[in-house]
Amino acid sequence: MSTSPQVTAAEIARIAGVGRAAVSNWRRRFDDFPRPVGGSDASPTFALADVEGWLRAQGKIAEVAPEERLWRLIAAGGDVADRLADIGEYLLAGAPAPVGPHADRLRAAGDLAATRGAPAVFADLYARFAESPASPGGATPATTVALIAELAGAGREKPVTVLDPATTHGDLLLGFVRSARTLRGQTEAPALARLIRVRLALHPDAAPDTDVAVAEGDGLRADAWPAARFAAVVGNPPFNDRNWGHDELAYDQRWEYGLPPRTESELAWVQHALGHAEAGGRVVLLMPPAVAARGSGRRIRAELLRRGALRAVFGLPAGAAPPFGVALHLWILEQPTGERMPSHVLFAELDDLANPVTADTALRAWRDFRADPAGLAEIPGRHRAVPLIELLDDNVDLTPAHNLPAQTDLNVAERVQDTRARLLALLARLPHLVPAVPAAEEGAGTWRSVALADLARAGAVTLYRSASRAGRVGHETPPGPTVPMLTTTDLAAAVPPSARLSAAEADEAQHPRIHAGDVIVPTLLGGDEHGWASAVRVAGSAERDAVLGPNLHLLRPDPAALDPWFLAGFLTDPAHARRAGYGSSIVRVDVRRIEIPLLPPDRQRAYGETFRALRTFVTDLRGAAALGEDLGRGLLEGLTAGLLRPPG
Template identity: 45%
Template sequence: MDRDVQVTAADNGEPVDKDVRATATDTEDQVDRDVQVTAADIARLGDVGRAAVSNWRRRHDDFPQPVGGTATSPAFSLGEIKEWLLGHSEGRALPAREWLWQDLRAGVPEEDLADLIADLGAFLVYLDREGDDWAALSAADDAAVAAVLPERVLAACAAPMRNPPPPKCLIRGRLPLLRRVAALAAEDGAGKTFGFLRERYFELHTKRMYATPEPVARLMAELCGPSPELVLDPACGSGTLLKAVRDRTDGGVRLLLGQDADEATARLTAAHLALHAATVRVSSGDSLRQDAFSGTLVDAVVCNPPFNDRAWGYEELTADPRWEYGLPPRMEPELAWVQHALSHLRPGGTAVMLMPPAVANRRSGRRVRAQLIRRGALRAVITLPLGSIPNTAVALTLWMLRRPADSGTPGHVLMVDTSDRQEGFARVAADAWERFEAGADVDEPGVSRAVPTIDVLDDDIDLTPARYLAPPPADLSPERVTGQRDRVADLLRLVAELAPTVESSRGPKDLPMVPLAELLRRGMLTIHHQSPVRPGEPSEVPDGLTVLTAEDVVDGTSPTATTPGTAVQHEIIVRPGDVLLPNVARRPVAWVAGEGGPVLGLRLSLLRPDPALLDPHFVAGFLSGSVNLRNYTTVGSRAQVDIRRAELPLLPIEEQRLYGEAFRRLAEFQASLRRAAALGEDLIQLISDGLTHGAVRPSPEKRTKEES
């Protein structure tokens, strides 16, 4: 057997060929339609990496041809791929749960897949709670099991899921499928098995699910307090926030209530939460228009509401009694969600809402914001770090709300800004809230402050935390100013010595230029490019590695990114002596790696010259020179590099090294100038702050005799 098509052990460590092959012969679990799968799906089915799939396509004439997709992202017939994998596995174990997932996709129409996954979730709740009953029942034939199983599943789900809907797709000739699901649950556990199916479904339907990142979800759960018994999320999505509250209280929550506009998401979330030892009731529907829990009061509300939804129901909800603090403006749906949350709180209850920063200062919402402050409903605003919520271009905020237990106006509102703390922001925010709740004086410059209510109730009612925080203290001592000035002076003297010396070339010299494509053909160098990870595709790169980005090369800085936040496909490690060029830049840039280790990022070309034939600094110097501008394509104010068309002079290696040393000194000269400029900017600000804060004063300038 070819080494490339051998597959590793299945997820549970046992051969599963019998289960995998059963799908071709079980009449009750027959594949109804032939769905299309991507290369990433094939890699999962074969338990190999994406590179192996590419090798199969190149090296095996009998590998199935694409039936759809694009040239760069082809799609294949699932039936053909399964047959090919089974024919080339030679009895080796294949990952049972990946084959099960694809059989689920093929077994029902696309529009019924969510119902099937939700029904399997209910079945897994039954297995989790009534495992002994299933062990006895499963020994009977399929007809006997089918006759009683739906009622037993409903009975098992009644307590944890509070009146769950009856299964839509559970039986109907799927007993062999259920037995496969039960076998996986016996190995991995019911919760993990359903988590896998749910994750695969949401990968296929990304628009149906948005999960609040775990660090933010944990912070919101902590801010709810230690012991809420009834908790509501009126836009629960995948249930991340409700599960975080349940985990935070270690099961102390008596009931989790959730609502989501998407029915499929609501059903999947109900099963997910029920499988994590929570009593839940999750309904579908638009919470603002069709509140499933109208009149229900809870201890805590957590919510990441939809932002910028202009069709939230302004016209039909104008006279709604929930608008106790004022009619939400048509263009501010977030203030409708805030008041919806407050309407469900018992007196003294807490709501934690994730909000866009613009809600804090839009003029249209200032009347509602003023009422929230005057009546003691808004207790704190916390700015999160930019990037803590993926795919947002601004730093979002948390609003801490409380249903007032009396009619008084609180004396202070807590403002917290963690925008510059990528690490530990949750602890900073939680500690500030805890001190504020305890009545302590909170005033940490640049971080947190208990702001007098009267200071907030001005004409703008601006609730942006940074507006109310004192700047962090700075060391403005004369010793620091003098020390910084001396460092700049020393660096400038050093910079002056770094510029390389040159001599006349005795007239113009035509250097013999050769395209990089020709040098590549001769084997004098290799060229490497990175590929992005598309949604649903696995990456070959381990988590936590540093990534060199195009911005790092342009700025001449160390690697600034890491995986998996920067999703790159291949583990191309940068080595010392590699030459790196951004594919798009404002001016030609080429940079020689002095140290190895980072992974090559996107939008970069990596040239790896043979050091016996090409000097790296010589290559980088000519590629960044204006002689190669004719090989760049202008895109707006930037230049796009066609690296294979770039040209180098073909010189003897010793002469290359002479040029290379000059280019190396130029690069060091440039880097030192940048450092001097940055230090100079810091020195300017430091002296300016010292003078304006009174920490230092001007000294009389010493004048020479000539000046006198």
């Protein structure tokens, strides 16, 4: 029996970037295709090493980077969290050469760590795990982690003992690895407990003497640290969990502010966290917005206010933390010391955590509020210190937006006039941008077409595909030299490359460099087919020398054989993408299957110029629509605020 990790036909398709039907076709057509080594007749498995060797010999995949190769070994073995934890513990221990069934993975990790360092190798593997189907959920963005760490320590010494009672990835604990001497966490899955402990211990900024422990189990029902008290407690506890233990925990000593109703699991976690905070200790928790105003939690919210435990509620933008589709709240609480009864609660709205000014403004408001709660200068729509007496009404509504005065743009008249002038100028230009296209002669639309795969074999176009993910990608600049990277988000928003990639990871095999005239195509077909049409792009000066981001195809046509705008125009048709798509919930597009008409160069250029003019018209038309919406909002805002008046 083979000792190599095994992969299914679906996994082979993902490795090669094709559909499952292509793998079935290879098995029928090629006698030398690797034989199954396991599985069943309906779902056979194949040795990964044999499959990669065959694909490489056939020219169907390029040589993969060592990091990608190691991740495939891990992902192909099943129980990804356990396998990754094994590797982390092996790297952490610095053990000798391994033996056993998983020795190939451990040796590969050890070899890679010898050149890149164990912390960098494990960080890259964990980032891949967090984005994989094996992950228990999304990772918390670094900006949110940093904000929570700063809020937990603002106005006092950095906390040296920290607990996350319901951690998923250990992200929030990472914010304290530089300063804390004791880090504690709890998670329900045993494999995740091992994995998070290793992640914290292998972090490059972790002090060697930091005491790290992550326990398994449900923090409410089986508290791993019942007698421990911490300087800071942080977390993103489970939401909307009606099976949190209401009946068996009804007489628990933690319910100092009232027994949480069955529908208020979040308030159970709030009191659990407060119970673990030392006197004056701070609690910073991510909460769903409904907790701030739900009627069933009104009494507990009122008691938190009366006792001085709840100090601030910040509204965060959607995407700040998982679940990313919800605009969460950030509750800041302190274990009362009995020395002074707080008189106000701080409310703030943070609209863009990617902007450092937003976080700095919030931190400054929090520090100023702690120094003088009643004297904090109010900024409409941003932050306000609200007296307790205003909050202790029949609703006890702690929603930031409901406790902040509306922000009015005093320059709305100037903005409206500027938007109106731009819109009228664009509308005057639009009629001249509409391409004048006559009807074709009868039968002229019948042409012979050929698949892009055949054009690539003939040398008319070269096909490139980026890595499935990038190690350090985002709008935050990675450390060291970087290069601009074009992403799917940039294509959808019709903007130049906005992400940055570490130059060390910008190898041509994983992230091809973009040249002017290249055609960029997404690999995924979303539910909105118009989105596909606008996402196909011909690279110009704005994209030159950027690298290709994840989930994108790059087509480099030979100008002598294939006009770029002609190619892009026919790729833009969503019908072509549908025919080349595969998958059910997530539809991937195999661009090699898309067919392009065979036309002489002069007719290609004529089509290309028309497609280019059409793209300009559509782009400007959408710009006019956006300006029209902005103008409508500005007029309504100005009229209702008394800053504009009706004509006459």
